[in-house]
Amino acid sequence: VEGSAGVFVSGGSEANFTCLQAARQWAAQVDGWDVRAEGVQRMRYPFVLYQSDQGHFCIRRSVEAMGLGRNAIHIIPSTPSLQMDVDRLRDQILADWGAGLRPFCVVATAGTVETGTIDPLDDLADLCAEQGLWLHVDGAYGAFGILDERVAPLYKGIERAHSLATDQHKWLSVPIDCGCALVRNGAALRDAFSLTLPNQDEHEPWLSEYTLQRTRRFRALDVWAVIHSAGRNGLARAIAHNIKMAHLLAQLVEAEPDLELISSGPLSIVRFRFAPPELRNEPLLLDRLNKALVHEMQQQGRAFLTSTSFQGKEALRACIVNYMTTETDIRTIVDETISVGKKEHSAINRGSTKKR
């Protein structure tokens, strides 16, 4: 896009941070002041931005690092489908304008870390246009899911975002560390970081004029190598296959009486837990059991799942982004969960019998 800028950074957190710096720079410019010169000490109206309760915590860290304070993030509840609730967002923005605050940015997510949900980007773009706000999309995990044509329609509106954070070291299998900050208004990004005037030097723009980092490694080479070897179609096939494997995992989990499916789709994250029918009414025991299970499974090393508690339940989380993932791997995850789960259950039983 004419006038846009993009720069590789260390990962999703830094990509989000870089984009938010541009958003803040732009908002202050719109109001006629220079946030880099004056800092937040002299801010006329406190800046606020918005994120759903499913958004990633790195946004909070960015906002804290920018000196806005984490209270500047107004968390918008999500709908039952775990998407940002656009009506509640509108109410909050209007209330904030009314209270003398300065709404400046909406942070949407294309692929939340918990479930891979994609916010209603088109509706959010409409609202941002109506309210004069910057729409940032955190696509660290999920942006490249758009390559799978079966889910691509869910991303409608992403092309209207003012900025997008991606993580090449997640779904593109580029070695860590590599993310990318894409900003439609490239001048705002440059203004947020540069120390020279545009066109002051004769050379090509320095990347250090667009980020906090100065000296850096040649990240673009890794990205080029992956794209060159896999091609767009190869990447699309790998991503579509990962999503298919996630569907398979969800199906297998549903077919197992000892497992409970917590969430799955639309991308490649599946949440489930070991929950034999006789324990379904024992939430505390199930939480304890599943926590122990994940730890033990990681120690055994046959499958690697993470655990976080979601909607009050301790669950296992599979996030399938490795292009080599096969059906056998998926079946191993299920078998391993059941076998380690049973072992941990007996261990807990033995422990409670001993105590008696």
Ligand SMILES: Cc1ncc(COP(=O)(O)O)c(C=O)c1O
């Ligand atoms: C939605 C989302 N945003 C941001 C991040 C942070 O990315 P990184 O760990 O590369 O800094 C993650 C990481 O899981 C993520 O899922």
